[in-house]
Structure formats: C-alpha cells, structure tokens
Amino acid sequence: MSSPAALPTMSVRSPVSNRRAHIESSLGERLSSTLLFRERTIPLTVPIGITSLDVLTGGLPRGALSEIAGAISSGRTGVMLSALSGATCRQEVCALVDASDSFDPASAATAGVNLERLLWVQCSQTANVKRNAVGMKPYPGFAFGSALEQVLKVTDLLLQSGGFGMVVLDLGDVPVESARRVPLTSWFRFRRAVEPTATVLLLVEQEPCAKTCASLVLQLQPEASFVSNTASISDLVQLGLQTKSYNVGHLNQQAYLSRTNAVGHAALVREIHFRAEVLRSWTRRKPPSAVTNFELRAAL
Amino acid sequence: MFACIYIPDFLVEAIVRVEPVLREHAVAVLDGKPPLARVIALNEKARQLGMEMGMTKLQAAVFAGTSSAADNVACRSALAVLHQRSTEQETSTHAALLDIAHAFTPHVEDTASDTLLLDLTGLERLYGAPVKMAGDLAARVAAVGIDANIAIAANPDAAMHAARGFNGTTIIPAGSEAQRLGVLPLQVLLDAFEIPLQKAGGKASRQAKEKRREQLLDTLERWGVRDFRTLALLPEHALASRLGETGAQLRRLARGESTRTLVLCAPLTQFDEATELESPVETIESLSFVLNRLLEQLCARLEARALATHELRLRLQLERRIADEETGTVDELRSSHSHDVGYNPIFERTFRLPVSMRDSKVFLKLLQLELAAHPPGAPVVKVWITAEPGPPRSAQRGLFLPVTPEPERLEITLARISAVVGERRAGIARLLDSHRRGSFFIDRFTVTASDVPGAASPTMSDINNHPVLALRIIRPAHPLQVHLSAGRPDTLVSGKQAERTKIQGKVLWSAGPWRLSGDWWTENLKQDVATGEPLGSWDREEWDIALATLNSDSEGKSKTDVALYRIYRDVASGNWFADAIYD
Structure with a gap:
C-alpha cells in the first residue's frame, strides 16, 4: 500500500490566477508587466542631524522636495542649519537661496556649517511696490514679488547646473500670501529636476505651499513649555x-x-522645546507616529 | 634632421585665419593710408584673377567690383576681397605657429614671420618616421587654422627651400637634396638667402639689399642659370671669383650641402589673439562670432602647449564717439579724455577663473554674460583677448567622494546668478574677526578639493547632541518705538521707516541690557542709511525679548503667537531697532 506521500498531486489554480494568465497572454507584448506588482523604490535619505526628527521622518530624501513649515520662532532655521551642517560635513557642496537676506553666517558657523561649501545667494530685498491710480499701496503680498522671481530663477539655474548635495530655499520671512502665489507648476518643475539627481531640495517657509510636489512635509511649532534662563x-x-x-x-x-555664573550674552532662553509633526511622508501615506519633540539650545 | 614650416602668402593667411570663409575667395591685402594704399599680398586665387602686387586700391577695386565686396556676399565667389593689413593678426598667427613648433620640439628657430625651422634630431622614437612626423606637424598647424607647407630634410636650409618651393608636405631623404631641389626656380633660393640680411638692417639697408638681390638674379639669368640644378653644376672657384663668397654660398645652398646650427628662440609666455573689424560691430550677437573665433584659436594654442588659463583679459576698442554715461568704459572713468575727438576709448574686462580652464565655449558664455551685464556703450572696432597661461587642472577623482559641481558649469551658473541677483550677492560668507554684529563679507565661491574635516568641523555626533538655536537676521534693521516700563521694554511699535512686516505687540519677557561697543578709536566717517548707526564706532544695548503678536492663521482666524526677537538701542542716537529673530 503506497503512502499518501507517493500519490500524485494536482495543483489547482485559483480562478483569479487563471483570469490573470488569460489577460497577460492575450495582451502579450503590447503591455509588458501589466499586472506585476512594482515595489515602491525607497530613495536614499540624509539625516537632518536631530535624532528625534531623523527617527520620525527617516531623514530628508535625496532627489525629492521636502518642506519645513512653521511660524516665527518655531525652530525652522535651527533645523535648516542642522541639515546644512550635516551636508557640508559630508563634504557636499550646498546652496542656500535666501529670499529675504536673513541668513546669519555666525549662527551657521556655530551650528557646524562649513561656510566654505555653502553658496549663499542673497535675493533682492527691494520691494517692488507700485501705487494704483488713487495712490494707495497695493496688498502687501506683492512686496516680495521680485525676490520670489529671483528665487525661482536662481533655483532653476542651480538645479540645472547640478552637483549640489543640498539646495535650500529659505522663504521663512516671505508672507504667506506671497508664497501662495508661486504657481504649482514651479514646484513640480523643481521636483522633476531633482528626481534623477542625488540633490536634496529643501523648502523652508511659514506654511506648506508645494502641496503634492513635496515628498516630506514637516510642520514645526514651539512646545507649550520651555526652559528659559x-x-x-x-x-x-x-x-x-x-x-x-x-x-x-x-x-x-x-x-x-536662575543664577548662572557663565555670563555671556544676555539670553532669554537656554533651550526651547519644539513640536514637529509630519504632514506628508514619502515612506507611507500615514506614518504611525507623526509627532515628536526636539529641542534647540542657544549658543552662549 | 630638420623640418621647416612655411606659410605662403603669410599676410593673407593671417587675415583668412580669423575669417575662414575667405579661404575660398580671392583675397588681396592692402597697406598704407589712402590714397597711397597698395596691394602688398595676394593669394593664388587673386593672382589667377589677374591682380598684381603693388596695385593701388583703385586698381584693385576693379577686381573687387564697384562696391566693397565685403558688403556683397553673393558676389564674393567671383570677385576679390580687399582687406586692410592687420599687424595684430599677423602677430597672433606667428605666435600660434611658434606655439605649434615649441609643442613639437624645444629646438625652434624663428627664421621669419612666415618661416620656422625645427630640429627633429632624436625625435624618431617619439613621433615615428619622418613621414609620420610631417603628417603630425601638418595636422597640428591645420588645427590652429593655418594652411602651411611642411618639409623635412637633412639640413635646415634644404628643408627651408623645399618648404618654400613645394606645396604641401615634402620629405627629402639624406643625400638626395640636390636632386629634389634641382627643379626649384632660382627665385626661391634668393628669397630665402636674403632673409637674414633683411632682418638686420633698416629701411635704407633693405633697399640696398633688395637692389643687390635684383643684380644677382639678373646676372645669373644672363648666364642662363634659372634653377637650382643649373647653379649647382657651376664650378665653385669660377663662381666665387665672379660673385665672391656670396656666389660660393649660393652654390652650396643649391646643392643642399650647407650645414649650420639653428639660432634657437624661447617659447612665448603670453597668448594673445586680436582682430581688427572691417566695420564697427554694435550688437553682442555679432560680436560673439568674432569672440568665438578668437577663443577657439586661443584654446587651440593652449592645447598645443598642454597649457590652460586661469585669467582671461578682454579689450575692446570702441568707435570714436562719446559713450553712454550709464555704461561708461573703464578708460572714461579713469581719464577725462572721453570727449576728445581723436580718442578711442578702450573697454576692458578681466576674468579671473577659479580653476585653470581651456574650454572656448565656457569662455564665450562668460564673455557674453559679462557684456550683457556691462555693455561697452559704443560699437566695437578692434578686439584683443589675452590669456595668462598656467598648468592645466588636475583632479584626483574618487569612487566614494561626493559629487561636486563641474568648475566650468559652475562658473557659468554663478555668472548667470549674478546677472539675476546682482554682483557680490552670491558667494561664500566669510566671517570677520570683529565683535560688531554682522561682520562678514561675501567672497567668490569656489569648489575646493574634498579634505578630511579638521578640528574646527564638528562631527555628526556633536551635531545630534547639540542642535543650535539659530538667528534670522533682519536686514536692514527694523526701526522700533519701544515703550519702557521700569527701564525694561514693555511694548513695541514698528517705526515709520519700516516697510515690511510690522513688529509690534506686548513684551512678555525680556533679558538685558547687554552693552556692546567697539571701534571707538575710529572716526565716524559715514552712517548706515537704514539705521543711522555710524559705521565707524558702535555702541549698543541689546535685549532679548519674547513678543506676543496677533496674527491670522490660514483660515483667517486671529491667533496669538510668541516670537523671540533680539532688539537693541543705539546709545549714540537713542533709536531702537530689531535686528534678529530666534528661530
């Protein structure tokens, strides 16, 4: 008597598999790999330089547009300089397109940015204010029109030139109304320009404005409590x-x-705690933990 | 073994080298001021048309048509082109020839402006057989836009006669000089023989030697001697008794038996290209064609010498008229002769490149961007381009090194960025050793080779542990009206001069003052227009404040934000300013 293991077996294909095989055979060479599941390519990332943010986001993706949004004194600049510091320490050449000429080289040097590897582009601050027929000033949103034009042109030039490890667009002081006027096609064009490269395109602003063109959107705000000194x-x-x-x-x-013996510059705060929330991430649609806290310390 | 490079119709070739389109046409070169301008050089096509040396401009104009052929492109193929002589282009052509020769061998004799002699002794192992050497030499000469005859022989004079007498490339094996040179007319011998004597004398001696040359030629022709072979067969003693040592020397040259050492010349250290335009050029697009040609020649010469350049100097001679005041030339700014009738202003620009380059397209782009940003202000009549030679750039690439921008593309990108944002607004920020706030300057951006980070560069672990609260600088400083309470800032209101976002609200916390001052030993020579703060000495009291501001969110609802500012009071004027935001 033969054991059950010796009996011939017949594989029964499911109806779904049969139907799929039928479709693929009928389509043939016209549509290759039509129903194949494509693994989502995970781009390389670079660390922001702040542990909690790196754990939350996985880092800034290369070849993609990332946004850091937040109001005044929400820690945007500290995060930006941390990312630049990491990039310049890796001997990458970086560029900072400064829409409002607010970059502080001293702060950057303190944060560890190698200024020798940072191209700083100061866009014009001159507000192109025009008066209408009755002599009234127009809506202030037009004040940064010329600066934003310069930012977009310079960014185009930098991305076409290539070779930059990180390109930062600092629109932190640009009014929200002006930043919203940047057409979505511009952000889309920038995203397509960096996709085949290893460049990290980072946008710092008050509110997210690149919409779906951004692969990572980080919202910052101060925490409820902070330590001051x-x-x-x-x-x-x-x-x-x-x-x-x-x-x-x-x-x-x-x-x-509190009393301190180390009297340097009069400092309001020793460190500030911030709250960061991931609004959009390239990893998955809804990351399980979208919020984290981090702190920035004042340099005395 | 020796080689000779000879340019037939050198004056015409100097013109054609800059305008290659003229190579297919009959070209005559004029020299002298009108109405005494005469034809001093012709190419073969012009001779076939019937033009002759010494013709006046009026006589030559018959062959050029009723109007200047330069204005009528369609008639150029049938008519001659008259061109004024250009000594700058002749110098550039001769310099290009010297560069080619020195790239081949260090032993070069600068025999004449159209003739060079090269000592090829011992170079067979490097370049190959004489046929291959001649071919390489011809290719290199053609690469710089020159059409020349190349000849190789066992002695320099035989090589020179062969190059002058035969077109193209000629190789004369040792021992067969008399046989090969025998068919050459006596004119070739006497032209080459007179050259050393002409160089030594002035105008009077040149005329005397020219007369002597004609006498010799006449004498030999009356004897029935019209070529090298006939002269070589004459008995030496009889010839010497009638013509002296000159006759004996001529006989040795005709037989290809002369031996001499070359008088070597040093390689040139400057690379210049120049051209004089037939008519003034007013647009940058038209000027670009001229610049492109000159840059290509310059780069070809640099490449021939295995050199590159790190500094490019452009000089444009402008037409004689007053230039636009807004785009004044450098010379106009320097001198007060801009309104003189007889003064041709010179527009000059110097480009110092971060690395040595040799790409004519990059140079052309940089020149175009510079001319677009700073137009000359008047039509251009003459162009000079000078390149400072230097060793070419050598870079050690690595598989694991980060990608950096290519220097050539980066230079063009920086020039384009400067055209967008203005000069000195893009570069590297360099901190100054000063306690004054905001002490830095913008330096030129260059990409240096990747080095191992030194002690000043923090490591990633340092950064992770101590992320820094940064400042955003408000430029120019924002004027404020500060209301004090118990000597401390209580409320802020933006000043009248403030143009952008208002900084006003209730001060929640404040820390200060922190007194800072410096440069008190310097005089207050000028003041900052925005702040009124003297740029000499400075004295300020700084405060850090937390300000409650009322803003609107994206839905239009009002909300209260807390922002951290650094404000200060200028002690001298008593004015308050906000100059930084903690972010």
Whole structure:
C-alpha cells in the first residue's frame, strides 16, 4: 500500500490566477508587466542631524522636495542649519537661496556649517511696490514679488547646473500670501529636476505651499513649555529661583529665572522645546507616529 | 634632421585665419593710408584673377567690383576681397605657429614671420618616421587654422627651400637634396638667402639689399642659370671669383650641402589673439562670432602647449564717439579724455577663473554674460583677448567622494546668478574677526578639493547632541518705538521707516541690557542709511525679548503667537531697532 506521500498531486489554480494568465497572454507584448506588482523604490535619505526628527521622518530624501513649515520662532532655521551642517560635513557642496537676506553666517558657523561649501545667494530685498491710480499701496503680498522671481530663477539655474548635495530655499520671512502665489507648476518643475539627481531640495517657509510636489512635509511649532534662563546683569543680584507664569490665549508658559555664573550674552532662553509633526511622508501615506519633540539650545 | 614650416602668402593667411570663409575667395591685402594704399599680398586665387602686387586700391577695386565686396556676399565667389593689413593678426598667427613648433620640439628657430625651422634630431622614437612626423606637424598647424607647407630634410636650409618651393608636405631623404631641389626656380633660393640680411638692417639697408638681390638674379639669368640644378653644376672657384663668397654660398645652398646650427628662440609666455573689424560691430550677437573665433584659436594654442588659463583679459576698442554715461568704459572713468575727438576709448574686462580652464565655449558664455551685464556703450572696432597661461587642472577623482559641481558649469551658473541677483550677492560668507554684529563679507565661491574635516568641523555626533538655536537676521534693521516700563521694554511699535512686516505687540519677557561697543578709536566717517548707526564706532544695548503678536492663521482666524526677537538701542542716537529673530 503506497503512502499518501507517493500519490500524485494536482495543483489547482485559483480562478483569479487563471483570469490573470488569460489577460497577460492575450495582451502579450503590447503591455509588458501589466499586472506585476512594482515595489515602491525607497530613495536614499540624509539625516537632518536631530535624532528625534531623523527617527520620525527617516531623514530628508535625496532627489525629492521636502518642506519645513512653521511660524516665527518655531525652530525652522535651527533645523535648516542642522541639515546644512550635516551636508557640508559630508563634504557636499550646498546652496542656500535666501529670499529675504536673513541668513546669519555666525549662527551657521556655530551650528557646524562649513561656510566654505555653502553658496549663499542673497535675493533682492527691494520691494517692488507700485501705487494704483488713487495712490494707495497695493496688498502687501506683492512686496516680495521680485525676490520670489529671483528665487525661482536662481533655483532653476542651480538645479540645472547640478552637483549640489543640498539646495535650500529659505522663504521663512516671505508672507504667506506671497508664497501662495508661486504657481504649482514651479514646484513640480523643481521636483522633476531633482528626481534623477542625488540633490536634496529643501523648502523652508511659514506654511506648506508645494502641496503634492513635496515628498516630506514637516510642520514645526514651539512646545507649550520651555526652559528659559535669563542671565542679565541686573538679575545677577537676585538669587534663587523665581517663577512667572503667563496666560496667552491657549498657550501656557512658565519662565524660570536662575543664577548662572557663565555670563555671556544676555539670553532669554537656554533651550526651547519644539513640536514637529509630519504632514506628508514619502515612506507611507500615514506614518504611525507623526509627532515628536526636539529641542534647540542657544549658543552662549 | 630638420623640418621647416612655411606659410605662403603669410599676410593673407593671417587675415583668412580669423575669417575662414575667405579661404575660398580671392583675397588681396592692402597697406598704407589712402590714397597711397597698395596691394602688398595676394593669394593664388587673386593672382589667377589677374591682380598684381603693388596695385593701388583703385586698381584693385576693379577686381573687387564697384562696391566693397565685403558688403556683397553673393558676389564674393567671383570677385576679390580687399582687406586692410592687420599687424595684430599677423602677430597672433606667428605666435600660434611658434606655439605649434615649441609643442613639437624645444629646438625652434624663428627664421621669419612666415618661416620656422625645427630640429627633429632624436625625435624618431617619439613621433615615428619622418613621414609620420610631417603628417603630425601638418595636422597640428591645420588645427590652429593655418594652411602651411611642411618639409623635412637633412639640413635646415634644404628643408627651408623645399618648404618654400613645394606645396604641401615634402620629405627629402639624406643625400638626395640636390636632386629634389634641382627643379626649384632660382627665385626661391634668393628669397630665402636674403632673409637674414633683411632682418638686420633698416629701411635704407633693405633697399640696398633688395637692389643687390635684383643684380644677382639678373646676372645669373644672363648666364642662363634659372634653377637650382643649373647653379649647382657651376664650378665653385669660377663662381666665387665672379660673385665672391656670396656666389660660393649660393652654390652650396643649391646643392643642399650647407650645414649650420639653428639660432634657437624661447617659447612665448603670453597668448594673445586680436582682430581688427572691417566695420564697427554694435550688437553682442555679432560680436560673439568674432569672440568665438578668437577663443577657439586661443584654446587651440593652449592645447598645443598642454597649457590652460586661469585669467582671461578682454579689450575692446570702441568707435570714436562719446559713450553712454550709464555704461561708461573703464578708460572714461579713469581719464577725462572721453570727449576728445581723436580718442578711442578702450573697454576692458578681466576674468579671473577659479580653476585653470581651456574650454572656448565656457569662455564665450562668460564673455557674453559679462557684456550683457556691462555693455561697452559704443560699437566695437578692434578686439584683443589675452590669456595668462598656467598648468592645466588636475583632479584626483574618487569612487566614494561626493559629487561636486563641474568648475566650468559652475562658473557659468554663478555668472548667470549674478546677472539675476546682482554682483557680490552670491558667494561664500566669510566671517570677520570683529565683535560688531554682522561682520562678514561675501567672497567668490569656489569648489575646493574634498579634505578630511579638521578640528574646527564638528562631527555628526556633536551635531545630534547639540542642535543650535539659530538667528534670522533682519536686514536692514527694523526701526522700533519701544515703550519702557521700569527701564525694561514693555511694548513695541514698528517705526515709520519700516516697510515690511510690522513688529509690534506686548513684551512678555525680556533679558538685558547687554552693552556692546567697539571701534571707538575710529572716526565716524559715514552712517548706515537704514539705521543711522555710524559705521565707524558702535555702541549698543541689546535685549532679548519674547513678543506676543496677533496674527491670522490660514483660515483667517486671529491667533496669538510668541516670537523671540533680539532688539537693541543705539546709545549714540537713542533709536531702537530689531535686528534678529530666534528661530
């Protein structure tokens, strides 16, 4: 008597497989690999330089457009300089297109940016303000028109030139109304320009404006509480801890005054805690953990 | 073994080298001021048309048609082209020939403006057989746009006579000089023989030697001697007794037996190309054609010498008229002769390249961008381009090194960016050793070779552990009106001069003041237009504040934000400014 293992087996194909095979055979060479599942290519990434942000986002993707959005004093510039510092430390040549001429070389040097490898382009600050027939100033959104034009032209030139490890567009001080006027086709063109390259295109702004053209969108805002340290000369005579609390709308902060022996520059804060939220990520549509906290310390 | 490079119709070739389209036409070169201008050089096609040396301009104009043939392109193929002599182009052509020769061998004799002699002794192992050497030499000469005859023989004079007498490339094996040179007319011998004597004398001696040459030629022709062979067969003693040592020397030259050493010349250290335009050029597009040709010649010469350039100098002579004040030339700014009738202003630009280059297309693009940004202001009549030679760039590439922009493309990109944002607004920020806020300057951006980071560069672990709170600088500083409470800032209102976003609101926290001052030993020579702060000494009290501002979100709802500013009070004027944001 033969064992069950010796009996011949027949493979039964599912109806779905049969139907798929039938479609592929009938289409033939006209449409190759029609129903094949394509693995999503995961682009290379570079670290931002802040551990919690790198864990949250996986880093800034190469060959893609990334956005860092946030209001004033939300930590955007610190994150930008951290990313630039990492890139220049890797001996990559970087470019910073500064729409409002707000880049501080001293802060960048303190953050570790190798200024020798950073091309800083200062776009014109001259506001092209025109008065209408009745002599009234137009909507302030037009004030950065010429600067934004320069930003777009310069970015085109830099991406066409190639060879840059990171290109940063700093629109942090550009009014939201002006930034929204940048046509979506421009962002799409930039994205297509960096796709075949290893360049990281980073956009720093007050609100996300590249929409679906961005592979990564990070929203920053200050945390509810932060640690502050005042070291003013007049406060040196005060010893011990003193607290003050302020209610500003929905935001509660507490400020601590403490004695310090290291009197450098009068500093309001020693470090500020920020909150970062991933609005869009190239990895998956909805990352499981979209929020993290990080801190930036003031350089004394 | 020796080689000779000879350019027939050298004056015409100097013109045709810059305008290759004329090579297919009959060309006559004129020299002298009108009405005494005469034809001093012709090419073969012009001679076939019937033109002769010494013709006046009026006589030559008959062959050129009723109007200047330069204006009528359709008639050029049938008519001659009259061109004024250009000494600059002759110098450039001769320099190009010397570059070719020195790239081949260091032993070169600058015999005449149209003749060079090269010592090829010992070069067979390097270049191959004489036939191959002659071919290589001819190819290199053609690469710089020159049409020349090449001859190789066992002694320099035989090579020179062969190059002058035979077109194309000629190889004379050792021992067969008399046989090969025998068919050449006596004119060739006497033209070559007179050359050393002409160089030494002035105008009077040149006329005397020309007369002597004609006498010799007449004497020999009356004897029935019209070629090298006939002269070579004459008895030496009889010839010497009648014509002296000159006759004996001529006989040795005709037999190809003369031996002498070359008088070597040093290689040129400057690379110039120049051209004089027939009519003033007013547009950059038209000028680009001229520049392109000159740059191609320049780069070909550099390549022949295995050199590159790190500095390019462009000089344009402008037409004699007053230039536009807004686009004044350098010479106009320097001198007060811009309104003189007899003064031709010179427009000059110098390009210092970050790395040595040798790409004519890159140079042309840089020149075009520069001329578009700074137009000469007047039509151009003459162009000079000078390149400072230097060793070519050598870069050690690595498989794992990060990609960097190509220097040539980067240079063009930077020039285009400067055209968009203005000069000195794109580059590397270099910090100055000063306590004054914002002490830096913009330097030229160059890509240096990747080095191992030194001690000043922090490592990635340092960055991860200590991300820095950065500043955003407000340029120019934002004027403020500050209301104090107990000596501390309480509320802020933007000043009247503020043009952009208002900075105003309630001060939640403040720290300060921190007194900073410096340069008190310098005089206050000028003031910053925006802030009124003297650019000499400076004295300020800085405060860090947290400001509550009322803003609108994307949905139009009002919200309160807290922003961290650095403000300061100028002690001298008492004015308040906001100059940085903590972000």
